[in-house]
Amino acid sequence: MSTQRIAFKVSGTVQGVGFRDFTQKRASEFGLKGWVRNTNCGRVEGEAQGTPESIQKLLKEINNGPRLAHVVKLEKKDLAVQDSETHFGVRRTTESAFDATN
Numbered sequence: 551m552s553t554q555r556i557a558f559k560v561s562g563t564v565q566g567v568g569f570r571d572f573t574q575k576r577a578s579e580f581g582l583k584g585w586v587r588n589t590n591c592g593r594v595e596g597e598a599q600g601t602p603e604s605i606q607k608l609l610k611e612i613n614n615g616p617r618l619a620h621v622v623k624l625e626k627k628d629l630a631v632q633d634s635e636t637h638f639g640v641r642r643t644t645e646s647a648f649d650a651t652n
Contacts (some may be wrong), residue, residue: 554645555584555599555629559648564594570619570640572616573608577638580604587641595648598638599631 555573560569565588573586573596582604598608613624625648 552580552602553599553631554602554605555597555631555644556605556626557648558609558627559593559595559625559646560591560621561570561603563620564615565592567618569594569619573612573620574640576611577608578617580607582608582638583635585639586602588643589646591646591651593646595646597629599635
């Protein structure tokens with residue numbers, strides 16, 4: 551079974567609508583590891599790791615978002631797999647690191 555890791559960034563009405571909890575719940579349901587957080591610039595970003603099929607399921611879900619969200623743009627890029635995580639968590643709001651990832 552292959553493993554993939556991606557970084558994702560979601561733009562639109564994605565803060566104050568339960569987007570992080572929605573993402574964490576879906577990622578956990580799909581057996582993914584990683585994290586999600588708000589950024590100071592009004593986006594939501596994160597990293598997800600698991601099977602390519604589970605990653606695609608998550609991307610489809612977050613492209614729609616929770617009921618009150620309005621996703622305008624979903625960006626993703628591939629990352630190197632990490633073995634240190636045990637679950638999918640919610641992190642504190644911070645500056646975006648999406649553009650700094652390789």
